[in-house]
Amino acid sequence: MPAGVLSGILSESIGRVHQGRVLRRFTIKLIFTSGPSIIARLLVLVALSLVLIMLDYHFDSFEKVRSALGIATYPVRQVVNAPAEAREYIANSIKSRSELLKTIEEQRTQLTLQKYQLQKLESLKAENIRLRSSLRSSFDISDFVTIGKIINVDLDPFKHHVLINKGNRDNVSINQPILSSEGVIGQTVHVSWKSSEIVLISDPSHAIPVRVNRTGLRSIAIGTGTTTRLELPYIPTNTDIAVGDLLETSGMGGRFPAGYPVARITEVTNDPGQPFAVVTAEPIAKLDQVVEVLLVWRDQQDALKEKKCCACTSDKKQADTQ
Amino acid sequence: MNTEVKANNNWVIYSTILLGFILLILPLSKYSLLLAQIRPEFPILIVYYWCLALPERTGLATAWATGIFQDSLTGSLIGIHALTFVLTAFIMTRFYQRIRVSSMWSQTFTVLGLILFHKLIFLWATSATNQQILGFQYWGAAITSAIFWPLIFFGLRNIRKQLGVR
Incomplete structure (x- = not known):
């Protein structure tokens, strides 16, 4: 421990002499020079990015990787979406009773009208399928x-x-x-x-x-x-x-x-x-x-x-x- | 006084970058498409700051990971943002000693240059993969990013000093 303190003081004073700034960067840089050089890291990462771009552009199966990444980004998107959802929830929960009743009434009328239109649609659909089948062509309507x-x-x-x-x-x-x-x-x-x-x-x-x-x-x-x-x-x-x-x-x-x-x-x-x-x-x-x-x-x-x-x-x- | 310097408070770095991502995808286009199009590139600006402040800890790998995350978040081809972020963060990391001591004005212009460079490579990469980007507003984000740089720089420096991130 005393040795560590001593070397710390020593290195700090050397650092002051050399750089005029605190030495801690000097010591840490020493540690990092043992790793791969910055140019090597740059080249590796650029190559990796280019490979990823090519893979994503050319292969559909890469979609699985993207899908997995999507799970990682999901929380961030949820956080951003949360205020809008909260606002909607609050707006819904403080609606007055008369307002809700009015909406229900409107939608009921709309539903009845649309049901009426559907009645005609059903017969039209059946007719259409019958006609198309007589022409021996398929008709795909059920989605x-x-x-x-x-x-x-x-x-x-x-x-x-x-x-x-x-x-x-x-x-x-x-x-x-x-x-x-x-x-x-x-x-x-x-x-x-x-x-x-x-x-x-x-x-x-x-x-x-x-x-x-x-x-x-x-x-x-x-x-x-x-x-x-x-x-x-x-x-x-x-x-x-x-x-x-x-x-x-x-x-x-x-x-x-x-x-x-x-x-x-x-x-x-x-x-x-x-x-x-x-x-x-x-x-x-x-x-x-x-x-x-x-x-x-x-x-x-x-x-x-x-x-x-x-x-x-x-x-x-x-x-x-x- | 503790003279042994250890990497600490990693979470500060990561959470500031995450904050950048949140700012990046806040729904602005609902109100004004132009505003969304010239939105500053928050995540990479934050990474630039950490490259400048703690070059021993934040560097190319962080920039690359940020890029991959941004690609996934904004739905661009995986690797495009990673590529541009690594290239520009390399410049930041390589010359951090010069950039750090320069004035705020020249730092801002450096950031403007870096983001323009990022936009240029991004445009090249997207058009090489058959996608179009229409309009001059595409370059606007570089200017707004430069405008936001002093804010990010002083804001993050405050956070770094308050929380003692070294």
Whole structure:
């Protein structure tokens, strides 16, 4: 102990002479010079980062690593989301009785109206299936949904991604379609244990196969980076497409089930000098105000159990209808 | 007086970085997208401070781990933030003696340069992997980060002195 104190005093005085500052850095640096040099550490870590980028970019199976990392980041996201949840909870618990009664009354009326519409839908559905089966084509209408909520955290502000509170635990899978009560809003890109990240249809890297409800014209709606604008490329100038036309999912590509509303045409510009018309549309769902989302499964078994195959669903239905 | 210096209070370093992450994902885009886009890069600024203050303890490994965590948190490709953070933290760690004694003004400009460098590599890495970043506001975060640097520097120095982190 005295030796330690002595060497401490000694080294401190030497340090003062050498650097004019306290010596403790000097002693610690001595310890650290025995480790790998800073250049070596830099090279190793840079190489490791580059390898991770490549792995994440090229291999889907790397998603498992990301999912595991998502569990580590989950508490931080929960902490950030907590105030919003608390505010909602408090707002709900201090609502007056009359206000609640009013809401219940409104919703009951709405429910009755929607039940009435459903009655007609059932007969239409049956008729449609009968007609389609006479044409020997399959018609997939039975989808199953779960309700999820958006988690109040910011992700990369230059991408249109949001986080929802359903994940592996709830059998969410990658590329699963996500709707709001109004229309399609996007699909899942990363799935973690209790949360998953969804890309909105307005993200510049996202495109969704659509069809014009009125004419059946098929196209693709590409995100522009603005939540209120989608673009339809390569529409010839003489195409029958007009402002106000409804775009719905066409079911092409197999990711989005057919027939859900996506957007409404807001602008059609025909420039005679250009080979294609400039067609823009506005998403029907308010992408920046969505609070609750619907996760869609093709099949109840997918919704309940872990199941990968999607193509077999429609085959089975075809067999059923014939 | 205790002359033997041991690494202590690790939790202070980690919890300040965690605080940086919380600031990073606070939901600002609900109120103003621009504000969210020019939000300072809090976690790496905090790591820079610790690189400057305790270069023996906080260095490239911490920067790398912070980067991986940020990649997971913000949903970017795993490794992009880690790469840029390691490269810029290397500059900080390599020249900490010069940066530490320089004035607050020149420190702020150093941080501006480092964050611009980080943004540049990040842009390169994201566009190399087929993603687009639109708009000039992308570079705004470098300026706000530099503006926030004195605040972070003095704030964390206070915390470090109060809690005796060495």
